[in-house]
Structures are given as C-alpha cells and as structure tokens.
Amino acid sequence: AQSVTQLDSHVSVSEGTPVLLRCNYSSSYSPSLFWYVQHPNKGLQLLLKYTSAATLVKGINGFEAEFKKSETSFHLTKPSAHMSDAAEYFCVVSGETGANNLFFGTGTRLTVIP
Amino acid sequence: EPEVTQTPSHQVTQMGQEVILRCVPISNHLYFYWYRQILGQKVEFLVSFYNNEISEKSEIFDDQFSVERPDGSNFTLKIRSTKLEDSAMYFCASSDAADRLAGELEQYFGPGTRLTVT
Numbered sequence: 001a002q003s004v005t006q007l008d009s010h011v012s013v014s015e016g017t018p019v020l021l022r023c024n025y026s027s028s029y030s031p032s033l034f035w036y037v038q039h040p041n042k043g044l045q046l047l048l049k050y051t052s053a054a055t056l057v058k059g060i061n062g063f064e065a066e067f068k069k070s071e072t073s074f075h076l077t078k079p080s081a082h083m084s085d086a087a088e089y090f091c092v093v094s095g096e097t098g099a100n101n102l103f104f105g106t107g108t109r110l111t112v113i114p
Numbered sequence: 115e116p117e118v119t120q121t122p123s124h125q126v127t128q129m130g131q132e133v134i135l136r137c138v139p140i141s142n143h144l145y146f147y148w149y150r151q152i153l154g155q156k157v158e159f160l161v162s163f164y165n166n167e168i169s170e171k172s173e174i175f176d177d178q179f180s181v182e183r184p185d186g187s188n189f190t191l192k193i194r195s196t197k198l199e200d201s202a203m204y205f206c207a208s209s210d211a212a213d214r215l216a217g218e219l220e221q222y223f224g225p226g227t228r229l230t231v232t
Contacts, residue, residue, distance in 0.1 A: 036223070043118060044157075044205065044223035090157065101147075101159035101170060102221060 002027045002093050006105035014113045019063075019078040021108045023091030026072065032094040033074045034102070035065055039087045047089075050074065061085070086112045116140045118224035120206050126230045127196055135191045135227045137206030146189045147207040147221060148181065150174070157205065163189065196231045203228050 007022040025033060035047040048059025055067040061084075065076045074091060091105040119138045127133045139146050148160040161171040163181050180192045189208075193200055207221040 034220070041123075041225065043225040044207075046220055046222070049220060095159075095170075101162065101172070102149075103159070104149075104157035106156050 002031060002095065002103045004091050004093050004103055004105035006089075006091050006108050008108050009106065010109045010111065012111040012113060013081045015083055016080050019076070019081045019085065019110065021076040021089050021091075021110065023065075023074045023076065023105060024072050025074060025091070025093045027093060029096060033065075033067060034092040034094075035059065035063070035074075035076050036090045036092055037087045038090065038107075044090065047076070081110075081112045083112050083114060086110055118206055118208055118222050120204075120224040120227050122227060123225065124228045124230070126232065129198055129231055130195050133193050133196055133229065135193075135204050135206075135229065137189045137191070137224055138187050139189055139206065139208030140210075140222055141187070143208035143210050143222070145169075145209040145221075146181075146183070147209075148191045149205040149207065149223075150202040151205065151226075152199075152202040160191070193229075196229075198231050201229055201231045 003026045005024045013019055033050040036044040037047050038044050047063050048057045048065055050057045050067045058064045063076055063078045065074050067074050088107045088109050090107050093103045095101040118140055121136045125133060146163045149157050150160055151157045159172050161175045161181055162169045178194050182190050203226045205226045206224045209221045
C-alpha cells in the first residue's frame with residue numbers, strides 16, 4: 001500500500017531564508033513522487049516530479065527535491081523564501097504502476113514572514 | 115496556458131438533494147479524475163475516467179456518485195442524494211494520454227468546488 005507522511009503541518013520562515021518541507025513515503029513498488037502547491041482560491045499546481053530519472057529534481061520557482069530511497073524521503077527545499085511562496089504544499093505519491101490515482105499527504109502550510 | 119476550470123466555485127445544497135459539479139478539462143487531455151478533500155483531511159482519490167468509462171474508483175465512490183462526459187468538453191460529478199458528510203472541496207483533474215504512455219503521471223488540477231451540505 002502507498003502512503004505519504006508530511007511531517008509538519010505548518011512551517012514558518014523569514015523571507016530570504018531557506019525552506020525545508022519534509023515528506024516521507026511508503027510504497028511497495030518504485031513510485032513516482034510529486035510536490036503540488038495550492039495558493040488560496042487556486043487549483044493544485046505541480047511544482048516538480050520524480051519519475052525514476054535523476055534523484056535531484058528541479059521544479060518551478062526555485063524549488064527542488066531529492067529522492068532518497070534509503071530514507072524513503074522526498075523533501076522539498078528552496079534556498080531563499082519569497083513572500084509569494086506562502087501557500088499549502090502537498091507531497092504526492094503515485095498509485096501502482098499503471099494505476100490512475102494519486103495519494104496525497106495532509107499538506108504543509110508555509111508562512112513567509114517579511 | 116491552458117488550465118482546468120470548475121464550476122461553481124461554491125455550492126450549497128440541502129441534504130438529500132442531487133448536485134452536479136462541473137469541470138472543463140484541458141482540451142487535448144483524455145484522462146479525467148475527481149478527488150475530494152474534507153476540511154482538515156487529506157485529498158482523496160474518487161474516480162478516474164477514460165474512453166467514456168470509469169477506469170478506476172475508490173471505496174468512497176459508491177452508488178451515490180456518478181461521472182459523465184456529456185459532450186466534448188465537460189466532465190461532471192453527480193451526487194444523487196447528498197449527505198452531510200459529502201461536504202468537501204471537490205477537485206477535478208486531467209492528464210495527457212501521451213504523458214501517460216510515457217510513464218508520466220502528471221495530473222493538472224482545477225481550483226475546486228466547495229460543496230456544503232446543510
């Protein structure tokens with residue numbers, strides 16, 4: 001069975017400081033992993049994805065994530081937070097190979113302090 | 115940039131009433147999905163749809179739910195007799211057939227419809 005655990009429900013950082021949003025996954029196969037972001041009143045937007053290619057994945061808006069199989073982690077990072085990064089972030093794992101569904105974590109709300 | 119749209123943004127209905135949530139997927143996409151998020155809980159998969167039929171559904175998607183692609187652009191989720199516990203944010207998503215064949219599983223999400231059952 002697949003599952004995702006986002007270790008922090010809320011993260012608060014100062015503008016210009018690094019961001020770390022943690023995600024651990026559980027899967028019985030080699031999953032695809034995603035980070036989605038949701039700004040208020042907006043849809044879920046894909047930040048980046050890992051699909052068994054390079055383990056360090058670069059996404060939009062300066063975000064990146066590293067797939068670590070030994071730690072079953074896929075943490076999201078950004079070197080310097082911007083006010084516009086304030087949003088809800090979801091770590092997501094794919095269903096079994098060929099399956100259609102995605103499994104979401106509970107989300108982490110990122111607050112950026114000016 | 116093309117995007118998935120959903121209407122209405124907020125729907126209030128009385129318990130026992132039928133409700134239809136509407137989605138317009140990205141125009142060249144062939145796979146469609148519904149998810150829901152009850153307040154304070156995870157986003158949960160409901161159903162996927164391809165080639166005019168359901169390809170996968172979760173335990174949540176019982177006989178009270180149905181999906182339809184009534185024309186070439188809309189994708190709808192119907193709840194026949196709403197219950198209080200159906201109150202949630204409902205997200206529609208779509209994906210590209212070419213992406214799926216390549217093993218890419220990216221789904222493009224709409225902004226959601228907030229359903230409130232009173």
